[in-house]
Amino acid sequence: MARKRSGRQDAIRDIVRNKSIKTQRMLVDELRTEGFACTQATVSRDIADMGLRKLPEGVYVLSEDLHLQRMVADLVIEVVRAQNLVLIKTRPGTASGIADALDAADLPDVLGSLAGDDTILVVTPSDENGERLEAIIKKLCLLAQ
Amino acid sequence: MARKRSGRQDAIRDIVRNKSIKTQRMLVDELRTEGFACTQATVSRDIADMGLRKLPEGVYVLSEDLHLQRMVADLVIEVVRAQNLVLIKTRPGTASGIADALDAADLPDVLGSLAGDDTILVVTPSDENGERLEAIIKKLCLLAQ
DNA sequence: CATCTTCACGTAAACTTATGCATAGCAAAG
């Protein structure tokens, strides 16, 4: 039975990273499409357990991602992708700091990264992974916190 | 008419700095004791206007104080007071950084501060001001954010 | 087994915050 719960919480992690979840109701709906039927009350408890945060913009974020979130929102200028490679253009001198935060966030799509002065090259396993990572970073860019 | 509003918002600033306000209802009550009669709806709008933040711990904080808030919560070890002087004991090497944040927050009680390596001396106008400042810092210490 | 305990969960209620609508007060224009 604990299996159901932790599976669901894993799913929540994915969903929150990939979509902009603004209410617990939305999260319930997303979970349902992935085969996890539960109620909003349960999601409320999961959110408390997992320490999810709701930003002033009204979006839920993993607390592990908060640091990355702040750095990206403040310092990233542009994100582009070439197949499985994601290039992140940053403010001068900040690339390695962001790359550290990126590594620390331990995203499943990231194989490794290489930081210059104002550019980070991130290597992902496949084009698909690259696409997902690109989407995640771009989503983070939009949030101010 | 704008006078009423800005007076009230000044009062909110004071209240939020000096007490741990957890709900808009509490804020309405506090305002009422200071002669500002208004409803929760109005407070909700004031909070939005002023950019107040509700921390995960459930306490409202001025957004201007957020930076100070984070530093104090992370780095301050102890706060003591001798009359109008407040001594803040910090982690080694962080005193001047915290002092900067303290100055930047522009608290009404602070005349000036003097930072060593792991200690800050803050001078306030009177014993009363010292007491208030002590309370404010101690309040900030309790919050994790 | 029978009983007890614990844990996850749904339901419904309570609580907290945001908002649509109507209005009062004030100011500028006619």
Place this chain on the structure above:
DNA sequence: CTTTGCTATGCATAAGTTTACGTGAAGATG
């Protein structure tokens, strides 16, 4: 002195979140 327009506000209510309570499943224990 009206009319028009704008801002701040209250009221009622919607929207969103948390919580008290009860239930059932899965294990321990005797």
